[in-house]
Amino acid sequence: xxxxxxxxxxxxxxxxxxxxxxxxxxxxxxxxxxxxxxxxxxxxxxxxxxxxxxxxxxxxxxxxxxxxxxxxxxxxxxxxxxxxxxxxxxxxxxxxxxxxxxxxxxxxxxxxxxxxxxxxxxxxxxxxxxxxxxxxxxxxxxxxxxxxxxxxxxxxxxxxxxxxxxxxxxxxxxxxxxxxxxxxxxxxxxxxxxxxxxxxxxxxxxxxxxxxxxxxxxxxxxxxxxxxxxxxxxxxxxxxxxxxxxxxxxxxxxxxxxxxxxxxxxxxxxxxxxxxxxxxxxxxxxxxxxxxxxxxxxxxxxxxxxxxxxxxxxxxxxxxxxxxxxxxxxxxxxxxxxxxxxxxxxxxxxxxxxxxxxxxxxxxxxx
Amino acid sequence: xxxxxxxxxxxxxxxxxxxxxxxxxxxxxxxxxxxxxxxxxxxxxxxxxxxxxxxxxxxxxxxxxxxxxxxxxxxxxxxxxxxxxxxxxxxxxxxxxxxxxxxxxxxxxxxxxxxxxxxxxxxxxxxxxxxxxxxxxxxxxxxxxxxxxxxxxxxxxxxxxxxxxxxxxxxxxxxxxxxxxxxxxxxxxxxxxxxxxxxxxxxxxxxxxxxxxxxxxxxxxxxxxxxxxxxxxxxxxxxxxxxxxxxxxxxxxxxxxxxxxxxxxxxxxxxxxxxxxxxxxxxxxxxxxxxxxxxxxxxxxxxxxxxxxxxxxxxxxxxxxxxxxxxxxxxxxxxxxxxxxxxxxxxxxxxxxxxxxxxxxxxxxxxxxxxxxxxxxxxxxxxxxxxxxxxxxxxxxxxxxxxxxxxxxxxxxxxxxxxxxxxx
Numbered sequence: 001x002x003x004x005x006x007x008x009x010x011x012x013x014x015x016x017x018x019x020x021x022x023x024x025x026x027x028x029x030x031x032x033x034x035x036x037x038x039x040x041x042x043x044x045x046x047x048x049x050x051x052x053x054x055x056x057x058x059x060x061x062x063x064x065x066x067x068x069x070x071x072x073x074x075x076x077x078x079x080x081x082x083x084x085x086x087x088x089x090x091x092x093x094x095x096x097x098x099x100x101x102x103x104x105x106x107x108x109x110x111x112x113x114x115x116x117x118x119x120x121x122x123x124x125x126x127x128x129x130x131x132x133x134x135x136x137x138x139x140x141x142x143x144x145x146x147x148x149x150x151x152x153x154x155x156x157x158x159x160x161x162x163x164x165x166x167x168x169x170x171x172x173x174x175x176x177x178x179x180x181x182x183x184x185x186x187x188x189x190x191x192x193x194x195x196x197x198x199x200x201x202x203x204x205x206x207x208x209x210x211x212x213x214x215x216x217x218x219x220x221x222x223x224x225x226x227x228x229x230x231x232x233x234x235x236x237x238x239x240x241x242x243x244x245x246x247x248x249x250x251x252x253x254x255x256x257x258x259x260x261x262x263x264x265x266x267x268x269x270x271x272x273x274x275x276x277x278x279x280x281x282x283x284x285x286x287x288x289x290x291x292x293x294x295x296x297x298x299x300x301x302x303x304x305x306x307x308x309x310x311x312x313x314x315x316x317x318x319x320x321x322x323x324x325x326x327x328x329x330x331x332x333x334x335x336x337x338x339x340x341x342x343x344x345x346x347x348x349x350x351x352x353x354x355x356x357x358x359x360x361x362x363x364x365x366x367x
Numbered sequence: 368x369x370x371x372x373x374x375x376x377x378x379x380x381x382x383x384x385x386x387x388x389x390x391x392x393x394x395x396x397x398x399x400x401x402x403x404x405x406x407x408x409x410x411x412x413x414x415x416x417x418x419x420x421x422x423x424x425x426x427x428x429x430x431x432x433x434x435x436x437x438x439x440x441x442x443x444x445x446x447x448x449x450x451x452x453x454x455x456x457x458x459x460x461x462x463x464x465x466x467x468x469x470x471x472x473x474x475x476x477x478x479x480x481x482x483x484x485x486x487x488x489x490x491x492x493x494x495x496x497x498x499x500x501x502x503x504x505x506x507x508x509x510x511x512x513x514x515x516x517x518x519x520x521x522x523x524x525x526x527x528x529x530x531x532x533x534x535x536x537x538x539x540x541x542x543x544x545x546x547x548x549x550x551x552x553x554x555x556x557x558x559x560x561x562x563x564x565x566x567x568x569x570x571x572x573x574x575x576x577x578x579x580x581x582x583x584x585x586x587x588x589x590x591x592x593x594x595x596x597x598x599x600x601x602x603x604x605x606x607x608x609x610x611x612x613x614x615x616x617x618x619x620x621x622x623x624x625x626x627x628x629x630x631x632x633x634x635x636x637x638x639x640x641x642x643x644x645x646x647x648x649x650x651x652x653x654x655x656x657x658x659x660x661x662x663x664x665x666x667x668x669x670x671x672x673x674x675x676x677x678x679x680x681x682x683x684x685x686x687x688x689x690x691x692x693x694x695x696x697x698x699x700x701x702x703x704x705x706x707x708x709x710x711x712x713x714x715x716x717x718x719x720x721x722x723x724x725x726x727x728x729x730x731x732x733x734x735x736x737x738x739x740x741x742x743x744x745x746x747x748x749x750x751x752x753x754x755x756x757x758x759x760x761x762x763x764x765x766x767x768x769x770x771x772x773x774x775x776x777x778x779x780x781x782x783x784x785x786x787x788x789x790x791x
Contacts, residue, residue: 187508277478320483323473324471
């Protein structure tokens, strides 16, 4: 009787959970979220939720072109997420991916404009890729340098660098404006397609696919199996421990941000040369921030990032379709995405903790 | 050491290597690309064959027609709301059903627009409209890939020079609406001076503009000329937001103009930002696109507006009839494409309605020319001649600037005396 204060729900941390159980929990969460979304859709719009889901599906992968657009944007988001991951694993809050992408993109655009129609592709594309990576690498290493040597706040620093990058792009737009007075660069080399990533295996975005998947695999191996990857993890856990273990923390910070920036720069190259063929201040389009969600939700596992970025892009493409098909505002799809994300993130709690409900028998017993 | 460095560089170098490897096989890749493209266009041809046979009979049967729209905003934003209204007028006039109209909302002025246009074409649209200035180059791209689909772009100017027979530009003589709304503003200013609320030597109008483009310059100049036609002592200050639609920036710009001594505000930007600021400050305001009376019941006078219905109806009807759509289409007050929204009885000066009627009649009759060169000066001198860079077209003839006659998009981009611009 004296033990009447025992709570109804008891939570205990799990030591480990079998992967299939974890995935079951996640699947149940997604199913539940769809049920809740259905309720919200009926309550707010009176539409048949199954039709709305069909619309989302149709908008994302309904036609061949739509499927490829979804894949194209997934690859870009994935590339950025892969890029920022080493920095975040090091607990270096790199929210400057947006700027690094823009700098990479503007470098690619410049090369397309000045060299796109003269250099042979065999030189041009490696040069564009390397140039974009290098430019973004330099852009990323500036805040890393200040962090390493003077311990400046990298969050603010990388954020501010985004605005500077934005101005660099704005300058580029005015400089290359085409046609004059339009405040946009328009499609670069639209007649000659100079500097446009060619098709590979007959696939429009074949190169994007190959480059990004190669980066995804390389980054996975680098983080999991290389000594440098281990150093990143140690520095992320504790700088002092790292120092005690004889790791050169300054060097790790600089090196990791260099890699992070370079990959984001490659993302800029892929966007400009492989997808949009233009440069604008919306080239990065907030994806440098969305990628942070992708990276964290995937727990820095680059393969999980493929799924997460696909899901986010899928929902975004679906959003446009239901807006068009049912005359719903696109925000309606944001609500759906939000609910699903809430469940997916929330279910991690049930993966980490075991919840036991106090049964009547237990409550009744003395012991 | 070496090994470690190699791992560190792997990310970049592997890619570079594989890319240069690609370069070698690039010609092959291109032929493959061309092949798929030609296959695609062949497929498109066979698909369109059915349409062509019908076209020879006179266009596309009304029931088979699909119309696509690409809008930069949604119904909450005045400019797009006006376009949507025009689309609905067309739907009603031609008796189309709901599923024959496909609208893409909130399409930004970047490559998303090309995706949207291609997707609409894939869905079988025979004619596609886009409503924002920055959509144009992406519409051109899509027009190249779908030669059988008609692409109509509002406010643009590249259709004539693009050499594409399926690309069209359209706009209306919005400067006429702006001029009339300027007359309403001028009468209000006179009333304010008469009532002693404003000093005769401090009659300054504020204008919230979007970008320093000809479309905006032509707009505020015609508004100002309307003001000055009844209130000659007025001056005007223009502030740019560098955005077509930003509630916050427009509100801020209006606030800044008011604190700078402007006693009346007008706008060429798409939100209710300026009227909101004006209602709070008790400053009269002339809006754009939609009536601002709901936002500013005490201070909104009227709004210069465009009715897109006549064009959209004309263009879609042309597709049904199998007729060619004008490369540049521009009509005005006379044809019902322009007007001002309802006058706010609580805010306008007495006698406004009569004066407006008189001015409107003169515009319709063609006796009043908005850009009459005797009504303004540039650098203290009357404008005698005006040609644009790289063009031989003389805009000034018979004593007025021939706006929107040599292309549907506005052309007047001269800063006249009495107007000052803040910022660049």
